[in-house]
Structures are given as C-alpha cells and as structure tokens.
Amino acid sequence: MKINLTEAARLLHEAQTVILTSHIRPDGDSVGSTLGLMHFLRGIGKDARVMIDDEIPRIFRVLPGIDRIERPAEGRRYAADLLVVCDVEMKRTGAVVPSVDAARVLNIDHHVTNDEAAEYLYLDPSRAATCEIMCELIRAMGGTISLDAATCLYTGIATDTGFFRFSNTTPHTMHTAAELIEIGVKPNVIAVAMEMKSYDEVMAQVRAIESLEMFCDGRVAAVFIDEARAREVKTTEGLLDSLRVIEGTQIVFFMKWLEPDTYRVSMRSKGVNVSRIAQTFDGGGHIRAAGCTLHAPFDEARRMILAAIGKELNA
Ligand code: 5GP
Numbered sequence: 001m002k003i004n005l006t007e008a009a010r011l012l013h014e015a016q017t018v019i020l021t022s023h024i025r026p027d028g029d030s031v032g033s034t035l036g037l038m039h040f041l042r043g044i045g046k047d048a049r050v051m052i053d054d055e056i057p058r059i060f061r062v063l064p065g066i067d068r069i070e071r072p073a074e075g076r077r078y079a080a081d082l083l084v085v086c087d088v089e090m091k092r093t094g095a096v097v098p099s100v101d102a103a104r105v106l107n108i109d110h111h112v113t114n115d116e117a118a119e120y121l122y123l124d125p126s127r128a129a130t131c132e133i134m135c136e137l138i139r140a141m142g143g144t145i146s147l148d149a150a151t152c153l154y155t156g157i158a159t160d161t162g163f164f165r166f167s168n169t170t171p172h173t174m175h176t177a178a179e180l181i182e183i184g185v186k187p188n189v190i191a192v193a194m195e196m197k198s199y200d201e202v203m204a205q206v207r208a209i210e211s212l213e214m215f216c217d218g219r220v221a222a223v224f225i226d227e228a229r230a231r232e233v234k235t236t237e238g239l240l241d242s243l244r245v246i247e248g249t250q251i252v253f254f255m256k257w258l259e260p261d262t263y264r265v266s267m268r269s270k271g272v273n274v275s276r277i278a279q280t281f282d283g284g285g286h287i288r289a290a291g292c293t294l295h296a297p298f299d300e301a302r303r304m305i306l307a308a309i310g311k312e313l314n315a
C-alpha cells in the first residue's frame with residue numbers, strides 16, 4: 001500500500017526495534033540510506049541495525065558506522081517491530097527479507113520500477129536518490145541530521161547522480177546536498193573515497209575496455225566480461241562512465257559473468273528507456289540506469305540482451 005511521508009514518519013516513530021536493509025551488490029545509495037537512517041534512529045533512542053546480504057565494497061569504509069553492517073546468518077531468525085527496505089523492492093535483499101520476522105514492513109524507494117509488493121510503500125521516483133528521501137523523512141519526523149548521518153546521506157545522493165551530473169539532479173537535490181555540506185560533510189573526501197581503485201583494478205578495467213564492441217551503427221557500446229575475465233575485473237565501478245563519453249552512443253552496457261550460466265547486465269542511456277529493457281528480464285531501475293540478470297550460456301545471453309536493446313532502440 002502506498003503511503004505518504006507523514007505516514008512513513010509515523011511508522012518509524014511507533015517502532016522501537018528497527019532492521020534496515022537494502023539490495024545485494026550494494027552501492028552508495030543503498031549503504032548510505034540504510035546507515036544514514038540508522039544513525040538518526042539510534043540518535044533518538046531506537047534500537048536500529050543494518051543488515052545487507054552481501055560484501056560491502058571497500059570504498060564505503062569512509063562511511064561512519066560501516067562496521068556495524070551485519071550479514072544475516074544462515075538459518076537464523078531476526079525479530080523487529082519494523083523492517084525498513086531501502087532503495088529496492090522487497091525481492092532483491094537476498095536472505096534479509098526472508099529471515100526477518102517484523103510486525104510491519106516499510107519500503108522506501110525512488111525506483112519507478114518498484115513492484116509495490118511491500119505492506120507500506122513510500123515511493124518518490126522524482127527524487128534522485130533514496131538518501132534524498134531520507135533527508136525529507138528525517139525532517140518529517142521532526143529530527144535533525146548528525147554529521148555521521150549527513151556523511152552517509154550525502155554519499156548516496158552524490159553516487160546516484162554521478163556527482164550531480166545526471167539528469168536526475170534537480171534543484172531539490174542540490175538544496176538537500178547543500179544542507180548536508182552545511183552540517184559538515186566534505187564533498188572532496190567523499191569523491192576521493194568513491195573513486196578509489198587498486199592498481200590491479202585499474203589494469204583489469206583497462207583490459208575490459210580493450211574488449212569494447214560497438215553495435216547499432218555506433219549507438220550502442222558494450223563490454224562483455226566472460227568467466228575468465230570476471231575473475232580479474234573485481235569492480236565495474238566507473239566502467240560505464242568511460243563508455244558513455246563515446247560520441248554517438250545512446251546506450252552503453254556491460255554483461256559480466258556472475259556464476260555458471262548467469263550474467264549481470266548493467267545499462268546506462270542518454271534517453272532511451274533502459275529500465276524497460278531490464279524489466280523484460282525481470283530486472284529494473286530508472287529510465288537512464290537499469291540492470292538485470294540473464295540466466296543463459298554466454299553466447300545466448302549476449303544475443304538476448306543485444307536483441308532486446310536493438311528492439312527498444314528502434315521502437
Ligand atoms: P546498476 O547498473 O548500477 O547495477 O543499477 C542501475 C539501477 O538499476 C540502480 O538503481 C539499480 O538499483 C537498478 N537495478 C540494477 N539491477 C536491477 C535488478 O536486477 N532489478 C531491479 N529491480 N533493479 C535493478
């Protein structure tokens with residue numbers, strides 16, 4: 001059921017023990033929004049914990065409270081008054097949603113493709129990041145944002161907007177970021193931390209870019225990362241940013257081996273609706289940034305995604 005911000009604020013006020021979670025393959029907005037809200041809730045005396053069912057990339061070590069993030073233990077049950085699912089729909093939290101017994105479930109998200117399966121859903125697709133929504137939510141609760149919370153929330157806004165360059169960046173986004181900077185967040189510190197890669201990661205990415213292929217008369221640029229290459233390409237962070245600069249491209253994407261006969265696809269566009277492409281494979285996202293998982297051998301997965309992209313481009 002869709003609810004408004006005041007109702008979401010009330011659900012949080014009414015809960016004492018709160019479990020916060022987000023999607024697997026965590027990014028700045030998922031880690032930032034859960035940790036940011038955790039700091040605020042703990043500040044007002046609630047028993048709040050963050051659970052994410054995946055490894056947390058090293059770049060997020062700059063975020064206060066990062067060591068507090070737990071991974072659900074196999075077979076264990078967790079109880080809470082409220083489970084808050086942030087920046088994702090219910091079904092992409094790995095083992096968290098299935099192992100939590102919560103009296104109520106609140107989903108806070110900004111993805112247009114949200115399946116609206118949650119008991120209570122606060123969805124605002126006009127916001128660039130879930131962290132932007134969290135700032136409004138904290139205000140709606142009559143609270144103030146600490147520096148720890150601000151640092152987490154700023155990070156999610158910065159990463160989901162490509163550091164305020166993508167089309168989802170609005171005056172509201174900038175005002176919110178400005179407020180967080182007034183609280184004391186250092187934009188340069190966050191930017192440096194988010195961009196950091198090891199030498200090996202840079203070299204692996206260079207090799208990945210070397211295998212770049214162009215399709216659809218130069219409107220599509222793609223990198224295919226098979227099993228062997230996936231073992232060295234540890235991070236794809238920033239890979240699509242290097243592709244989108246290519247003149248004439250409308251869609252850029254990579255397809256990367258995840259496990260046998262399973263490939264991750266991540267797409268960026270300059271206007272074509274890539275979330276629609278992702279949805280045909282049970283994925284989702286935003287108009288200009290979306291992803292999905294393909295279950296097929298390499299050649300077939302490659303053919304499937306290229307066909308779907310070609311169809312949407314020519315629609
Ligand atoms: P990325 O390409 O950075 O993994 O994801 C781009 C956007 O699409 C993000 O907002 C992300 O949450 C969303 N997204 C990526 N993969 C999936 C997926 O498999 N399902 C859904 N629903 N959204 C996805």
Ligand code: MN
Binds near residue numbers: 029087110129130160
């Ligand atoms: Mn997000």
